[in-house]
Amino acid sequence: MNINVLDIIKSEFATNLTDGSVLFEAIKSYKPSEITISFNGIRRISTLFLNECIGQYAMNNPATINDLKFEYPADKENFSLKVEDVIENALLGDEYDTFVDNALLSM
Amino acid sequence: MDSKIVLHLSDNIYTNFSGIKRLFDFYKTASDYYNETIYIDFYHLNWFDANLSALFGSILAKLTNENNLKFSTDLKYLEEHFDVLYRNGFLRSDSVVSDEQQSTVSFKSFSIEDKDGFINYVENDLLTHRGMPNLTEDEKDNIIDSLIEVFCNIQIHSKTDEPFYVCGQYYPKQGVLTFSMVDLGVGFLPAIKNKTKGVVNNDYDAIKWALEKKNTTKVGRPGGLGLFDLNTYFGKTNGDLQIITGDTFWSLELENAVMKKFHFPNPYVGSILNLFFKYK
Numbered sequence: 001m002n003i004n005v006l007d008i009i010k011s012e013f014a015t016n017l018t019d020g021s022v023l024f025e026a027i028k029s030y031k032p033s034e035i036t037i038s039f040n041g042i043r044r045i046s047t048l049f050l051n052e053c054i055g056q057y058a059m060n061n062p063a064t065i066n067d068l069k070f071e072y073p074a075d076k077e078n079f080s081l082k083v084e085d086v087i088e089n090a091l092l093g094d095e096y097d098t099f100v101d102n103a104l105l106s107m
Numbered sequence: 108m109d110s111k112i113v114l115h116l117s118d119n120i121y122t123n124f125s126g127i128k129r130l131f132d133f134y135k136t137a138s139d140y141y142n143e144t145i146y147i148d149f150y151h152l153n154w155f156d157a158n159l160s161a162l163f164g165s166i167l168a169k170l171t172n173e174n175n176l177k178f179s180t181d182l183k184y185l186e187e188h189f190d191v192l193y194r195n196g197f198l199r200s201d202s203v204v205s206d207e208q209q210s211t212v213s214f215k216s217f218s219i220e221d222k223d224g225f226i227n228y229v230e231n232d233l234l235t236h237r238g239m240p241n242l243t244e245d246e247k248d249n250i251i252d253s254l255i256e257v258f259c260n261i262q263i264h265s266k267t268d269e270p271f272y273v274c275g276q277y278y279p280k281q282g283v284l285t286f287s288m289v290d291l292g293v294g295f296l297p298a299i300k301n302k303t304k305g306v307v308n309n310d311y312d313a314i315k316w317a318l319e320k321k322n323t324t325k326v327g328r329p330g331g332l333g334l335f336d337l338n339t340y341f342g343k344t345n346g347d348l349q350i351i352t353g354d355t356f357w358s359l360e361l362e363n364a365v366m367k368k369f370h371f372p373n374p375y376v377g378s379i380l381n382l383f384f385k386y387k
Binding site: 076 | 222223226245248249251252255256258259260262263333
Protein backbone atom coordinates (compact mmCIF):
# COMPACT_ATOMS: atom_id res chain seq x y z
CA MET A 1 0.00 0.00 0.00
CA ASN A 2 1.29 3.44 -0.91
CA ILE A 3 1.16 6.11 1.81
CA ASN A 4 1.53 9.55 0.27
CA VAL A 5 2.86 12.01 2.82
CA LEU A 6 1.65 15.06 0.86
CA ASP A 7 -1.93 13.73 0.81
CA ILE A 8 -1.83 13.05 4.52
CA ILE A 9 -0.30 16.23 5.91
CA LYS A 10 -1.64 18.52 3.13
CA SER A 11 1.56 20.56 3.03
CA GLU A 12 4.81 20.45 1.07
CA PHE A 13 6.66 21.18 4.32
CA ALA A 14 6.79 18.04 6.45
CA THR A 15 8.45 19.70 9.37
CA ASN A 16 6.61 19.97 12.62
CA LEU A 17 5.44 17.66 15.33
CA THR A 18 1.81 17.80 14.30
CA ASP A 19 2.66 16.68 10.75
CA GLY A 20 4.69 13.81 12.20
CA SER A 21 1.90 12.70 14.51
CA VAL A 22 -0.60 12.71 11.67
CA LEU A 23 1.62 10.49 9.53
CA PHE A 24 2.39 8.17 12.44
CA GLU A 25 -1.34 7.71 13.05
CA ALA A 26 -1.75 6.81 9.38
CA ILE A 27 0.96 4.12 9.39
CA LYS A 28 1.04 2.71 12.89
CA SER A 29 -1.46 -0.11 12.29
CA TYR A 30 0.42 -1.47 9.26
CA LYS A 31 3.39 -3.81 9.25
CA PRO A 32 6.51 -2.35 7.59
CA SER A 33 6.29 -4.90 4.77
CA GLU A 34 2.76 -3.75 3.91
CA ILE A 35 3.48 -0.11 3.08
CA THR A 36 5.58 2.22 0.95
CA ILE A 37 5.90 5.76 2.23
CA SER A 38 6.07 8.27 -0.60
CA PHE A 39 7.62 11.71 -0.11
CA ASN A 40 6.85 12.80 -3.67
CA GLY A 41 5.75 16.45 -3.70
CA ILE A 42 7.36 17.18 -0.34
CA ARG A 43 9.90 20.03 -0.45
CA ARG A 44 11.20 20.06 3.10
CA ILE A 45 11.44 17.53 5.87
CA SER A 46 12.91 17.87 9.32
CA THR A 47 14.30 15.24 11.63
CA LEU A 48 11.78 16.49 14.17
CA PHE A 49 9.00 15.41 11.81
CA LEU A 50 10.78 12.15 10.94
CA ASN A 51 11.43 11.34 14.59
CA GLU A 52 7.77 11.69 15.35
CA CYS A 53 6.59 9.38 12.58
CA ILE A 54 9.32 7.12 11.20
CA GLY A 55 11.41 7.13 14.39
CA GLN A 56 8.49 6.22 16.55
CA TYR A 57 7.35 3.62 14.01
CA ALA A 58 10.87 2.11 13.97
CA MET A 59 10.86 1.86 17.75
CA ASN A 60 7.56 -0.01 17.58
CA ASN A 61 8.85 -2.33 14.84
CA PRO A 62 12.58 -2.78 15.47
CA ALA A 63 12.86 -6.29 14.03
CA THR A 64 11.06 -5.59 10.76
CA ILE A 65 11.71 -1.91 10.09
CA ASN A 66 14.10 -2.77 7.25
CA ASP A 67 11.08 -4.10 5.31
CA LEU A 68 9.68 -0.56 5.12
CA LYS A 69 10.02 0.97 1.66
CA PHE A 70 10.22 4.64 0.68
CA GLU A 71 9.82 6.75 -2.46
CA TYR A 72 11.69 10.04 -2.65
CA PRO A 73 11.46 13.00 -5.03
CA ALA A 74 14.19 12.81 -7.71
CA ASP A 75 15.97 15.98 -6.52
CA LYS A 76 15.88 15.17 -2.83
CA GLU A 77 18.51 12.52 -2.32
CA ASN A 78 19.23 13.78 1.17
CA PHE A 79 15.75 12.73 2.33
CA SER A 80 16.89 9.11 2.36
CA LEU A 81 19.96 9.95 4.45
CA LYS A 82 17.80 11.69 7.00
CA VAL A 83 15.37 8.79 7.14
CA GLU A 84 18.23 6.32 7.63
CA ASP A 85 19.72 8.51 10.34
CA VAL A 86 16.44 8.79 12.18
CA ILE A 87 15.89 5.02 12.04
CA GLU A 88 19.41 4.43 13.32
CA ASN A 89 18.84 6.91 16.14
CA ALA A 90 15.57 5.25 17.01
CA LEU A 91 17.11 1.80 17.19
CA LEU A 92 19.99 3.04 19.37
CA GLY A 93 17.40 4.50 21.73
CA ASP A 94 17.88 3.80 25.42
CA GLU A 95 21.32 2.29 24.94
CA TYR A 96 22.57 5.66 23.75
CA ASP A 97 20.74 7.54 26.52
CA THR A 98 22.40 5.32 29.11
CA PHE A 99 25.79 5.93 27.53
CA VAL A 100 25.28 9.71 27.64
CA ASP A 101 23.96 9.59 31.21
CA ASN A 102 26.98 7.59 32.34
CA ALA A 103 29.36 9.93 30.58
CA LEU A 104 27.71 12.93 32.27
CA LEU A 105 27.86 11.26 35.67
CA SER A 106 31.58 10.70 35.26
CA MET A 107 32.22 14.40 34.46
CA MET B 108 4.23 66.33 37.36
CA ASP B 109 5.89 63.03 36.57
CA SER B 110 9.48 63.27 35.38
CA LYS B 111 10.33 61.74 32.06
CA ILE B 112 11.75 58.21 32.20
CA VAL B 113 14.85 57.98 30.05
CA LEU B 114 16.86 54.82 29.42
CA HIS B 115 20.13 54.96 27.55
CA LEU B 116 21.73 52.65 25.06
CA SER B 117 25.36 53.62 24.81
CA ASP B 118 28.78 52.71 23.40
CA ASN B 119 28.77 49.71 21.07
CA ILE B 120 26.28 46.89 20.87
CA TYR B 121 27.93 44.04 19.04
CA THR B 122 26.82 40.43 18.73
CA ASN B 123 28.92 39.23 21.63
CA PHE B 124 28.58 38.74 25.38
CA SER B 125 29.10 42.39 26.16
CA GLY B 126 26.61 43.68 23.56
CA ILE B 127 23.93 41.22 24.52
CA LYS B 128 24.50 41.98 28.20
CA ARG B 129 23.75 45.65 27.46
CA LEU B 130 20.40 44.72 25.96
CA PHE B 131 19.59 42.36 28.85
CA ASP B 132 20.45 45.14 31.30
CA PHE B 133 18.17 47.49 29.35
CA TYR B 134 15.35 44.93 29.71
CA LYS B 135 16.01 44.52 33.45
CA THR B 136 15.89 48.26 34.08
CA ALA B 137 12.81 48.85 31.92
CA SER B 138 10.93 45.91 33.45
CA ASP B 139 10.78 47.74 36.78
CA TYR B 140 8.31 50.19 35.20
CA TYR B 141 4.61 49.70 34.45
CA ASN B 142 2.10 51.76 32.48
CA GLU B 143 4.68 54.37 31.50
CA THR B 144 6.25 55.81 28.40
CA ILE B 145 10.00 55.30 28.29
CA TYR B 146 12.18 57.52 26.17
CA ILE B 147 15.11 55.60 24.71
CA ASP B 148 18.24 57.72 24.36
CA PHE B 149 20.43 56.61 21.46
CA TYR B 150 22.63 59.73 21.43
CA HIS B 151 25.60 57.98 23.05
CA LEU B 152 25.31 54.80 21.03
CA ASN B 153 28.15 54.41 18.53
CA TRP B 154 27.25 51.11 16.93
CA PHE B 155 24.37 48.66 16.91
CA ASP B 156 24.68 45.27 15.16
CA ALA B 157 21.46 45.39 13.17
CA ASN B 158 20.84 41.63 13.44
CA LEU B 159 20.29 42.28 17.15
CA SER B 160 17.06 44.02 16.13
CA ALA B 161 15.60 40.54 16.67
CA LEU B 162 16.56 40.61 20.34
CA PHE B 163 15.78 44.30 20.83
CA GLY B 164 12.41 43.88 19.07
CA SER B 165 11.53 40.95 21.32
CA ILE B 166 12.47 43.01 24.39
CA LEU B 167 10.30 45.96 23.38
CA ALA B 168 7.38 43.67 22.50
CA LYS B 169 7.66 41.82 25.80
CA LEU B 170 7.78 45.04 27.81
CA THR B 171 4.85 46.45 25.83
CA ASN B 172 2.73 43.36 26.43
CA GLU B 173 3.66 42.54 30.01
CA ASN B 174 4.33 45.94 31.56
CA ASN B 175 2.05 48.02 29.38
CA LEU B 176 4.97 50.24 28.46
CA LYS B 177 5.21 52.57 25.51
CA PHE B 178 8.45 53.77 23.97
CA SER B 179 9.49 56.98 22.34
CA THR B 180 12.76 58.19 20.89
CA ASP B 181 14.29 60.72 18.52
CA LEU B 182 13.31 59.04 15.26
CA LYS B 183 14.97 61.71 13.18
CA TYR B 184 18.27 61.01 14.93
CA LEU B 185 17.85 57.31 14.29
CA GLU B 186 17.04 57.95 10.65
CA GLU B 187 20.28 59.92 10.33
CA HIS B 188 22.60 57.75 12.41
CA PHE B 189 21.07 54.28 12.44
CA ASP B 190 19.24 54.18 9.13
CA VAL B 191 19.89 50.45 8.99
CA LEU B 192 17.04 50.05 11.49
CA TYR B 193 14.73 51.48 8.84
CA ARG B 194 16.31 49.52 6.03
CA ASN B 195 15.80 46.22 7.83
CA GLY B 196 12.17 47.01 8.68
CA PHE B 197 12.69 47.32 12.42
CA LEU B 198 11.42 50.90 12.27
CA ARG B 199 8.94 52.32 9.81
CA SER B 200 9.24 55.62 8.02
CA ASP B 201 6.84 57.70 5.95
CA SER B 202 9.52 58.15 3.34
CA VAL B 203 10.59 55.28 1.14
CA VAL B 204 13.68 53.58 2.56
CA SER B 205 15.44 51.22 0.22
CA ASP B 206 18.23 48.90 1.22
CA GLU B 207 20.55 49.92 -1.61
CA GLN B 208 23.53 48.35 0.10
CA GLN B 209 21.63 45.06 0.23
CA SER B 210 23.14 44.39 3.61
CA THR B 211 20.05 43.61 5.65
CA VAL B 212 18.01 40.48 6.14
CA SER B 213 14.59 41.77 7.21
CA PHE B 214 13.49 41.98 10.80
CA LYS B 215 10.44 39.71 11.16
CA SER B 216 8.45 37.93 13.78
CA PHE B 217 6.58 34.70 13.21
CA SER B 218 3.89 32.99 15.17
CA ILE B 219 5.25 29.61 16.20
CA GLU B 220 2.52 28.00 14.09
CA ASP B 221 3.63 29.80 10.93
CA LYS B 222 6.04 27.23 9.49
CA ASP B 223 5.24 28.27 5.90
CA GLY B 224 6.07 31.92 6.64
CA PHE B 225 9.32 31.02 8.35
CA ILE B 226 10.45 28.57 5.66
CA ASN B 227 9.69 31.06 2.89
CA TYR B 228 11.67 33.71 4.77
CA VAL B 229 14.68 31.42 5.20
CA GLU B 230 14.56 30.32 1.55
CA ASN B 231 13.90 33.72 -0.03
CA ASP B 232 15.35 36.33 2.34
CA LEU B 233 18.22 34.62 4.12
CA LEU B 234 19.68 32.01 1.81
CA THR B 235 19.51 34.10 -1.33
CA HIS B 236 21.22 37.07 0.33
CA ARG B 237 24.37 38.33 -1.37
CA GLY B 238 26.25 37.96 1.91
CA MET B 239 25.65 34.25 2.17
CA PRO B 240 28.52 31.92 1.33
CA ASN B 241 28.41 30.02 -1.95
CA LEU B 242 26.59 27.04 -0.60
CA THR B 243 26.20 23.71 -2.33
CA GLU B 244 22.63 22.49 -2.68
CA ASP B 245 23.32 19.95 0.06
CA GLU B 246 24.66 22.59 2.42
CA LYS B 247 21.67 24.79 1.66
CA ASP B 248 19.26 21.95 2.35
CA ASN B 249 21.02 21.11 5.60
CA ILE B 250 20.94 24.69 6.82
CA ILE B 251 17.27 25.16 5.93
CA ASP B 252 16.36 21.88 7.58
CA SER B 253 18.34 22.71 10.70
CA LEU B 254 16.72 26.13 11.01
CA ILE B 255 13.31 24.58 10.45
CA GLU B 256 14.04 22.11 13.18
CA VAL B 257 15.08 24.84 15.59
CA PHE B 258 11.87 26.69 14.73
CA CYS B 259 9.71 23.60 15.22
CA ASN B 260 11.46 22.66 18.46
CA ILE B 261 10.41 25.99 19.91
CA GLN B 262 6.82 24.85 19.54
CA ILE B 263 7.50 21.96 21.89
CA HIS B 264 10.13 23.18 24.29
CA SER B 265 9.63 26.87 24.78
CA LYS B 266 6.18 26.53 26.34
CA THR B 267 5.15 29.89 24.96
CA ASP B 268 2.75 31.27 22.39
CA GLU B 269 4.86 34.39 21.97
CA PRO B 270 6.21 35.05 18.47
CA PHE B 271 9.68 34.10 17.35
CA TYR B 272 11.92 37.00 16.19
CA VAL B 273 14.55 36.96 13.43
CA CYS B 274 16.87 39.43 11.75
CA GLY B 275 20.14 39.30 9.85
CA GLN B 276 22.87 41.64 8.78
CA TYR B 277 25.72 41.29 6.30
CA TYR B 278 29.02 42.89 7.29
CA PRO B 279 30.98 43.10 4.02
CA LYS B 280 34.26 44.24 5.60
CA GLN B 281 34.34 41.21 7.86
CA GLY B 282 32.85 38.95 5.18
CA VAL B 283 30.26 37.72 7.66
CA LEU B 284 26.48 37.51 7.60
CA THR B 285 25.07 37.27 11.10
CA PHE B 286 21.59 35.91 11.61
CA SER B 287 19.80 36.11 14.95
CA MET B 288 16.82 34.06 16.12
CA VAL B 289 15.06 34.79 19.41
CA ASP B 290 12.30 32.96 21.24
CA LEU B 291 10.61 34.08 24.44
CA GLY B 292 10.08 30.69 26.03
CA VAL B 293 11.49 28.99 29.10
CA GLY B 294 14.95 28.28 27.67
CA PHE B 295 16.83 25.00 27.36
CA LEU B 296 17.33 23.98 30.96
CA PRO B 297 13.92 23.00 32.38
CA ALA B 298 13.17 20.24 29.83
CA ILE B 299 16.77 18.96 29.78
CA LYS B 300 17.04 18.91 33.57
CA ASN B 301 13.82 16.94 33.66
CA LYS B 302 14.95 14.52 30.95
CA THR B 303 18.34 13.88 32.61
CA LYS B 304 16.75 13.56 36.04
CA GLY B 305 18.73 16.50 37.34
CA VAL B 306 22.13 15.34 36.07
CA VAL B 307 22.22 18.42 33.82
CA ASN B 308 21.44 21.21 36.25
CA ASN B 309 22.88 24.39 34.77
CA ASP B 310 22.47 26.36 31.55
CA TYR B 311 25.98 25.75 30.20
CA ASP B 312 25.67 21.96 30.51
CA ALA B 313 22.15 22.15 29.05
CA ILE B 314 23.52 23.85 25.93
CA LYS B 315 26.29 21.25 25.61
CA TRP B 316 23.73 18.48 26.05
CA ALA B 317 21.43 19.98 23.39
CA LEU B 318 24.34 20.07 20.92
CA GLU B 319 24.90 16.32 21.16
CA LYS B 320 23.80 14.36 18.13
CA LYS B 321 21.05 12.17 19.52
CA ASN B 322 19.89 14.07 22.54
CA THR B 323 16.25 15.01 22.83
CA THR B 324 13.98 16.01 25.66
CA LYS B 325 11.08 14.06 24.22
CA VAL B 326 10.38 10.86 26.15
CA GLY B 327 10.35 7.70 24.06
CA ARG B 328 11.56 9.41 20.87
CA PRO B 329 14.90 9.45 19.14
CA GLY B 330 16.83 12.70 19.16
CA GLY B 331 17.05 15.58 16.74
CA LEU B 332 19.90 16.88 14.62
CA GLY B 333 19.18 20.62 14.22
CA LEU B 334 21.69 22.15 16.62
CA PHE B 335 24.16 19.33 16.03
CA ASP B 336 24.11 19.98 12.27
CA LEU B 337 24.42 23.75 12.70
CA ASN B 338 27.32 23.33 15.11
CA THR B 339 29.03 20.95 12.69
CA TYR B 340 28.51 23.31 9.74
CA PHE B 341 29.90 26.38 11.52
CA GLY B 342 32.78 24.34 12.91
CA LYS B 343 33.73 23.25 9.40
CA THR B 344 33.42 26.68 7.82
CA ASN B 345 35.19 28.75 10.49
CA GLY B 346 31.95 30.57 11.16
CA ASP B 347 30.49 30.79 14.61
CA LEU B 348 27.40 29.77 16.50
CA GLN B 349 26.31 31.46 19.71
CA ILE B 350 23.64 30.11 22.00
CA ILE B 351 22.28 32.21 24.82
CA THR B 352 19.83 30.71 27.26
CA GLY B 353 19.21 31.21 30.97
CA ASP B 354 22.22 32.99 32.42
CA THR B 355 24.72 31.54 29.94
CA PHE B 356 26.46 32.77 26.83
CA TRP B 357 27.91 29.88 24.83
CA SER B 358 29.88 30.22 21.63
CA LEU B 359 31.51 27.69 19.34
CA GLU B 360 34.46 30.05 18.98
CA LEU B 361 34.96 30.21 22.75
CA GLU B 362 35.00 26.44 23.19
CA ASN B 363 38.71 26.46 22.36
CA ALA B 364 39.46 29.43 24.60
CA VAL B 365 40.53 29.30 28.23
CA MET B 366 37.53 31.36 29.33
CA LYS B 367 34.55 29.62 27.81
CA LYS B 368 31.80 30.24 30.34
CA PHE B 369 30.19 33.65 30.47
CA HIS B 370 27.21 34.36 32.69
CA PHE B 371 24.75 37.22 32.63
CA PRO B 372 24.00 38.94 35.92
CA ASN B 373 20.57 39.89 34.57
CA PRO B 374 19.42 37.01 32.37
CA TYR B 375 16.61 37.45 29.86
CA VAL B 376 14.13 34.75 28.87
CA GLY B 377 13.95 32.03 26.23
CA SER B 378 16.86 31.41 23.95
CA ILE B 379 18.86 33.26 21.32
CA LEU B 380 20.81 31.73 18.46
CA ASN B 381 23.32 33.86 16.57
CA LEU B 382 24.64 32.29 13.37
CA PHE B 383 27.78 33.67 11.74
CA PHE B 384 28.01 32.69 8.08
CA LYS B 385 31.47 33.31 6.72
CA TYR B 386 31.49 34.46 3.12
CA LYS B 387 33.90 32.24 1.19
